[in-house]
Amino acid sequence: MSAGRNADSPQHRALLRNLLPGLMRGLLPGVARDLTRKIDNFLQAHWRGLTISVPFLWLLVFFLVPFFIVLKISLAESLIASPPFSPLTEWAEDGALRVRLLFDNFAYLWEDKLYVETYLNSLKISGISTAFCLLIGYPIAYGIVRAASPAKHILLLLIILPFWTSFLLRVYAWMGILADQGTINNILIWAGLIERPVRLLYSEFAVYVGIVYSYLPFMILPLYASMEKLDMTLNEAASDLGAHPAVTFLTVTLPLTVPGIIAGSLLVFIPATGEFVIPDLLGGGNVLMIGKVLYGEFNANRDWPVAAAVAIALLVVLVAPMMLYQHFQSGESSRGAGKGA
Amino acid sequence: MPPAAGPAGGTGAQYADRPWLDPDAAPFIRIQGVSKRFGAFTAVGSVDLDIYRGELFSLLGGSGCGKTTLLRMLAGFEIPSGGSITIDGADMTDVPAYRRPVNMMFQSYALFPHMNVESNVAYGLKRDGVAKAEIAKRVGDILEMVELRQFGKRKPHQLSGGQRQRVALARALVKQPKVLLLDEPLGALDKRLREQTQFELMKIQDQLGITFIVVTHDQEEAMTLSTRIAVMDAGNIIQVGEPSEVYERPKTRKIANFIGTINTFEGNIAAGGKGGWHLACPRVREPLRAPKDADIKDGQKALLAIRPEKITMSKSKPGDDKLQSLRGEVLELAYMGNLSIYRVRVDGGQVVQVTAPNLQRIDRNKIDWEDRVYLSWRPENSLILRD
Numbered sequence: 001m002s003a004g005r006n007a008d009s010p011q012h013r014a015l016l017r018n019l020l021p022g023l024m025r026g027l028l029p030g031v032a033r034d035l036t037r038k039i040d041n042f043l044q045a046h047w048r049g050l051t052i053s054v055p056f057l058w059l060l061v062f063f064l065v066p067f068f069i070v071l072k073i074s075l076a077e078s079l080i081a082s083p084p085f086s087p088l089t090e091w092a093e094d095g096a097l098r099v100r101l102l103f104d105n106f107a108y109l110w111e112d113k114l115y116v117e118t119y120l121n122s123l124k125i126s127g128i129s130t131a132f133c134l135l136i137g138y139p140i141a142y143g144i145v146r147a148a149s150p151a152k153h154i155l156l157l158l159i160i161l162p163f164w165t166s167f168l169l170r171v172y173a174w175m176g177i178l179a180d181q182g183t184i185n186n187i188l189i190w191a192g193l194i195e196r197p198v199r200l201l202y203s204e205f206a207v208y209v210g211i212v213y214s215y216l217p218f219m220i221l222p223l224y225a226s227m228e229k230l231d232m233t234l235n236e237a238a239s240d241l242g243a244h245p246a247v248t249f250l251t252v253t254l255p256l257t258v259p260g261i262i263a264g265s266l267l268v269f270i271p272a273t274g275e276f277v278i279p280d281l282l283g284g285g286n287v288l289m290i291g292k293v294l295y296g297e298f299n300a301n302r303d304w305p306v307a308a309a310v311a312i313a314l315l316v317v318l319v320a321p322m323m324l325y326q327h328f329q330s331g332e333s334s335r336g337a338g339k340g341a
Numbered sequence: 342m343p344p345a346a347g348p349a350g351g352t353g354a355q356y357a358d359r360p361w362l363d364p365d366a367a368p369f370i371r372i373q374g375v376s377k378r379f380g381a382f383t384a385v386g387s388v389d390l391d392i393y394r395g396e397l398f399s400l401l402g403g404s405g406c407g408k409t410t411l412l413r414m415l416a417g418f419e420i421p422s423g424g425s426i427t428i429d430g431a432d433m434t435d436v437p438a439y440r441r442p443v444n445m446m447f448q449s450y451a452l453f454p455h456m457n458v459e460s461n462v463a464y465g466l467k468r469d470g471v472a473k474a475e476i477a478k479r480v481g482d483i484l485e486m487v488e489l490r491q492f493g494k495r496k497p498h499q500l501s502g503g504q505r506q507r508v509a510l511a512r513a514l515v516k517q518p519k520v521l522l523l524d525e526p527l528g529a530l531d532k533r534l535r536e537q538t539q540f541e542l543m544k545i546q547d548q549l550g551i552t553f554i555v556v557t558h559d560q561e562e563a564m565t566l567s568t569r570i571a572v573m574d575a576g577n578i579i580q581v582g583e584p585s586e587v588y589e590r591p592k593t594r595k596i597a598n599f600i601g602t603i604n605t606f607e608g609n610i611a612a613g614g615k616g617g618w619h620l621a622c623p624r625v626r627e628p629l630r631a632p633k634d635a636d637i638k639d640g641q642k643a644l645l646a647i648r649p650e651k652i653t654m655s656k657s658k659p660g661d662d663k664l665q666s667l668r669g670e671v672l673e674l675a676y677m678g679n680l681s682i683y684r685v686r687v688d689g690g691q692v693v694q695v696t697a698p699n700l701q702r703i704d705r706n707k708i709d710w711e712d713r714v715y716l717s718w719r720p721e722n723s724l725i726l727r728d
Contacts, residue, residue, distance in 0.1 A: 236418055237451035239438040241465030241516065251464075255455050 067315075074308035075101045085304050105309035115293065115310070119317060122290040125204070125279075126272035129211040133219040133268045134261065136212065141223035141260075142253075145230070156224070159217050171210055171281050178206050178282065202284030210278040215271070219264040226260025227253075259328060266325040270318050290314055359583075360393040361569060369394040369552055370415070370520060375424035376576075377410050384410040386576040387424065392569075397546050397553045399563040402573035403599070408556045411573070412522050415554065416445045429519055439468075444518040448525040450509035452497040458484070458508050459493040465516045483511045486545065503534050510542075514549065521546075523555045527562060539565055560600045564588065572596050593727045597646055604652075604693045605726065606645045610637050617720075620645045624691035630665045635725040647723040649696040652716050654683060654708060659717045666717040669693065671710055683708070685716060 043050070076085040077100075092098045109115040144155045162170060177183045180197040188194045200206055230253065238248040276291030283289070290310065298307035356363035368391035377385040385407040392398050400408040413419045415426060417438030425434045433441055444465070452461050459480055466476045484490045487507040497505055506529070513521055526542065527535040543566060546553050557563050563570050564584045571581045580592045591597035594605060606629055608622035618637055619628040622645070629645050637643055653659070659666055669687035676699075683695045693716060708714055 231449070231451065233447055233449055233451040234453060236416075236438070237445075237447060237453070238464070239418075240416055240443075240445045241512070242439050242468035243464075244439055247468065252453060 070308045070311055073304055074105055074312045075103065076305045076308075077102055077104070078303045078305050083304070084302055102305075105305045106313070108306065109309055109313055114288075115313075118288045118290050118293050119313070121288050122273050122275075123317070125207060125287070125289060126211065126269050126275070129208055129215065129272050130219075130265050130269040132208070132212045133216050134265060137216055137219035137223055137264065138261075140216075141220045141227055144220075144224055145227040159220050159224075162217065167214065168277060170214070171277055174206070174210055174213065175201060175281060178209070201282060202286050204283065204287050206282035207279050207287050207289070210282040211272050211275060214278065215268040218267040218271075222263035222267060223257065223260040226257045226263070230256055262325065262328045266322070270322065273318060274314055359568075361391070361396075366393060368392060369396075369429055370554075371425075371427040372411075372415075373425050373427075375411070375414060375421045375426060377407075377414060377419055378422045383576050385414070385421075388578055390571060390578060390581065392552065392554065394552055395550050396568045397543065397555065397566055399555045399557055399567040399570045400573055401557055401560060401563040401570050401600075403558055406573040407576040408558075408573045409524060412445075412524055412554065412556045415520070416443055416522050417441045442519040443522060444513040444516055444520075445522040445524065446509050446513045446526055448528055450497075450505050450529075452505060452508055452512070454497055457494050457496055458489060458500070461497070461508060462512045462515050465512065469516065479515055483515045486548075487511045502529055503538070506530060506538065510545070514545070514551070517549070518551065520552045520554060523553060525557055526555060527559070528557075535562070542566065564600070572599065574599075590724065591646075591726065594644060594646070597724075597726060601648065602694060603646045603648055606691065608643065608645070610639060610641045610643050612639055622689070622691065625667065625687055625689040627667060627688075629723075630720040631725060632721050632723050634721075637725055644726040645723055646726045647718055649682070649694040651722040652693070652695045652718045654685070654695050654697055655715050655717070656706065656708065656712065658715050661717075663719070664717040665720050665723070666715050667693070668713065668715055671708060671712045671714060674708075674710065685714060687716065 072088050073085050076088065078084060079086055086100065086102075088101075089097055089099050140159075144152055144159075147155055175182075178200040179185070180199070180201070182201070184200060185194075185197040188198070189196075234252050234256070235248050238252045239245070243251065274291045274294075275289060276295055279287045279289040279292050280295070283292075294307055294310045294314070297303050297310060301307075356366065360366040370390075370392040372388055372390040372392075375385060375388045376383065388407075388411060400411060402408045410419060414421050415428075415433075417433070417436060417440075421434060425432060427433065428442065433443075453464065456464070462480045462483060463476050466479060471479070480493075481490065484493060487510060489504060489507055489511065492500060492504060492508075497508065500508065506526070510526075513523075523542075527538055530538060539562065542553075555563070555566060557566075567584055569581060569583055570587050571578045572587060573579065574595060580587055580596050582590070587596065588600055591600065591603075594603075597603040597605075606620060606622040606625060608620045608625075608629070610631065611619050611621050611628070613619035613628065613630060617633060618631040618635065618639075620631055620643055621628050631637060631643070631645060667687045669685040671683055672686050672692065673684040675682045678699070680696050680698045683697065685693050685695055687693055695716060
């Protein structure tokens with residue numbers, strides 16, 4: 001209580017000596033104690049709901065509400081006005097409230113081959129990038145797990161280190177490396193391997209390099225987490241039962257790290273599909289990805305409804321893998337719970 | 342108790358059950374000068390050990406004595422820093438684990454969590470390319486043997502500790518290895534299950550005739566299970582012998598103390614009557630008679646040891662003057678049900694531990710706290726130990 005803080009002043013002390021017991025005797029037993037008991041009981045009964053409500057509210061306000069706004073815009077008509085789209089509801093002359101939902105934007109996305117192709121191209125690029133991230137990330141994660149303790153922590157730190165500089169800056173750095181007069185071409189020319197610069201920047205290749213480079217940590221970290229849990233005596237057991245190290249990997253290590261592979265792949269695949277900065281800076285005008293199209297519709301064309309429709313369609317394309325992810329996650333956690341029994 | 346001190350001559354047939362007594366018998370596993378160092382640390386010094394076919398051999402020792410490292414070298418998980426390992430005539434020193442005719446039952450069982458019981462047991466057979474029908478039959482048979490047939494489709498986490506232990510055993514046995522290595526096989530089980538499993542292990546070993554090598558820190562477990570025990574300390578084997586031999590004729594005080602309890606008297610040897618030797622112990626008033634077979638010299642410092650159960654305690658003086666007898670006072674007693682443990686301070690100051698079976702339900706002559714008693718034993722039941 002505050003008694004300790006004011007103990008230096010004798011007046012205070014005297015006051016407190018008289019006041020506090022009075023308060024205790026008079027108020028606390030009656031009202032305050034009753035109130036604290038009520039609060040206690042309420043918390044006892046509802047702590048679960050209260051705890052969960054925090055993230056729920058957060059997601060509701062900052063994710064679900066904006067999503068419905070975007071959905072609403074995607075069902076509107078483009079207007080030269082502010083805001084540049086038609087309202088969802090309008091009062092008819094007879095005084096009735098009318099809701100206008102236009103599916104034209106979605107029909108347009110389907111009819112114009114550009115959008116379908118761009119979606120497919122985005123999925124292809126992020127799919128191939130995910131595969132490369134897995135191929136590169138798996139051995140790295142395995143190596144880190146197997147490393148001795150001090151080296152292990154340094155290696156993990158190095159994986160996370162790029163996050164400490166701006167993502168944009170790092171992509172710009174790749175422009176410098178891949179440009180016609182950039183690091184790679186200069187080295188190749190200096191070594192006499194080529195006579196004139198090879199086109200690296202503003203190509204699909206550059207986009208692959210950019211995505212794999214940027215998203216590799218998102219693959220390595222979940223892989224590391226799932227490998228860390230692996231019991232190394234299982235490898236010894238497999239070896240003891242006659243399995244060559246390669247067979248041990250395929251029959252023991254790989255199946256047991258599937259949750260990490262799925263988590264890492266989705267963490268790379270989902271954001272890479274909607275990626276905007278990398279295809280814009282490294283792909284230039286030569287690589288079509290849906291993020292760039294969305295940006296173009298919104299900014300250059302100022303067609304908010306079509307841009308919103310592009311975003312909603314992208315969401316639908318990505319909901320399938322997300323649900324897959326959810327499915328595997330819950331499957332794993334129930335398996336983990338069973339282990340304790 | 343046969344002293345098993347050495348061969349009494351005769352033909353090989355008389356050694357059928359105890360081939361280690363036969364100087365002509367060829368060992369099944371030969372460990373010669375095997376050592377293992379991890380950096381500056383020597384885990385295993387230099388071990389020479391012969392193990393015979395069909396043995397249930399125990400490596401016994403406290404933690405960090407090198408027993409597990411030795412077992413891991415037999416399995417092929419560690420490469421020896423020196424020496425050689427031969428199994429059934431073939432040099433195994435540099436053969437990788439997956440090509441050795443040896444299987445191991447891990448202390449943690451190391452069952453594959455993503456496979457059910459059947460797949461776990463079938464794993465080794467699949468690696469050997471055994472035909473599918475044959476695998477199914479052998480897996481079924483071995484699961485029958487460990488009484489887990491109906492649990493074939495369960496995952497390891499759906500089994501109890503005892504069931505997991507039996508799956509691990511089945512998985513290691515199904516390939517019919519030449520040698521089965523068991524790392525603390527009963528360590529994770531509770532006491533009752535451990536006793537039951539001990540006998541099951543012995544039965545299975547007897548049925549299959551596979552050579553078992555067991556690593557354990559539990560001396561009781563080693564005593565009940567084994568044909569022979571190797572006691573290890575600080576990376577070296579300090580005694581090898583049958584359980585009774587290690588118990589009754591421990592070579593050093595350390596072994597004697599590690600396996601069971603023993604009373605030790607320190608003192609100097611002096612000549613006694615009738616050509617025998619005596620030990621003058623400053624903490625015991627009377628001189629102690631040394632056993633006749635002891636290899637001792639006059640004036641030498643020595644350690645005389647006697648197991649607590651070999652001492653008889655009585656209120657009246659024992660009549661037989663061939664017995665070593667001491668007087669003392671009961672300091673403490675602990676009732677254990679089947680037996681009682683007494684701590685007696687003998688005249689001179691040394692405290693001696695005595696165990697006595699509780700033969701009577703109601704004992705009128707019961708010895709109690711602070712009673713004056715006589716302790717007596719036959720001198721040939723005592724030992725002269727190396728320190």
